[in-house]
Amino acid sequence: MVFKKKKDIFFETMENMADTIVQAADYFAQNVSKYEDVSQFAGEMKKYESQCDEFTHTIIKELNKTFITPIDRDDILALTSSLDDVMDGLEATTSRFYMYDLHEPDEYIVQFAEILRQSAYVIQKAIHLLSQKKLLAIREYTIRLNDLENQGDDLLRICIKNLFATISDPIELIKKKEIYERLEQTTDTCEDVANMLESIIMSNS
Numbered sequence: 001m002v003f004k005k006k007k008d009i010f011f012e013t014m015e016n017m018a019d020t021i022v023q024a025a026d027y028f029a030q031n032v033s034k035y036e037d038v039s040q041f042a043g044e045m046k047k048y049e050s051q052c053d054e055f056t057h058t059i060i061k062e063l064n065k066t067f068i069t070p071i072d073r074d075d076i077l078a079l080t081s082s083l084d085d086v087m088d089g090l091e092a093t094t095s096r097f098y099m100y101d102l103h104e105p106d107e108y109i110v111q112f113a114e115i116l117r118q119s120a121y122v123i124q125k126a127i128h129l130l131s132q133k134k135l136l137a138i139r140e141y142t143i144r145l146n147d148l149e150n151q152g153d154d155l156l157r158i159c160i161k162n163l164f165a166t167i168s169d170p171i172e173l174i175k176k177k178e179i180y181e182r183l184e185q186t187t188d189t190c191e192d193v194a195n196m197l198e199s200i201i202m203s204n205s
Contacts, residue, residue, distance in 0.1 A: 008070050009062050011131035017055045017083045018120075018127040024048035024090050025120035029113040032105050042098035049091035056084045075200050082193045086123065089186030090116065093179060100175045108159035112152065112183035119148045119190040126197055135201045142201075145194035152187030156180055 024045060031041055059080045063073055070076075096102070126141035159180050167173045 007131070009066075010059060010070060010076050013055050013058050013062075014076075014080060014083065014127050015131055017052055017080070017087075018124040020048055020051050020055070021083065021087055021090075022120045022124045024087060025113075025117045028090055028094065029110075029117040032113045033110045038098050038101065038103060042094045045091045045094040049087050052084055052087040056080055071200055071204060075196070075203065079193070079196045079200065082189065082196045083123070083127075085189040086120070086186065086193060089182065089189050093182045093186065096175075096179050096182065100179075102175065102179070106176075108155060108162070108180060109183065111155055112180070112187070115148050115152050115155070115187055116183070116190070119145060119187065122148070123190060123193050126193075130197065130200065135205055138197050138201060142194035142197050145190050149187045149191035149194075152184045156184040 027044060027048070031044075059076065063069070063076065097105070122141045122144045126138045126145075129135075129138045129141070160177065163173060163176055163180070167176065
């Protein structure tokens, strides 16, 4: 009988986090342009966010009782925190749709959702490579995350300019501006994951 080597608890849990982020970003992108029940939309995203919180707690608990870790324990904690921040950003944006009773997302929100969906898949691939200790192969994905974050920066400039040119209602303007900025900040958190991965590559290569 061949026994399969048990996967390290830290890598396995981070893989689970990355997989959950992909599921959440997919759900967000698929529903942000067509949802009818905003409370259900926000509720589903909250479930994904709670799942990521559980994974974060698992890693912290394991760090507190594990003497030898596969990579530096501070790196594990920082990367876990970065992944959790991505999920928090997606959920926080969706909760604003509910709080502001926003029922008509525009083309810019849809474009942000696609950037975040692509970023989630890139993060997933990078985390699974980390789990396999294929460190140098990760760099292709950190570069891609940086590129996607730049796309988010460009999109924010375009949509804010359009917002001030076309919306005269100050309340509506404040709502949309915050949502655009939260979406862009979430692309920043994806880049933070890339930066953390780069740091791990440098420390372990």
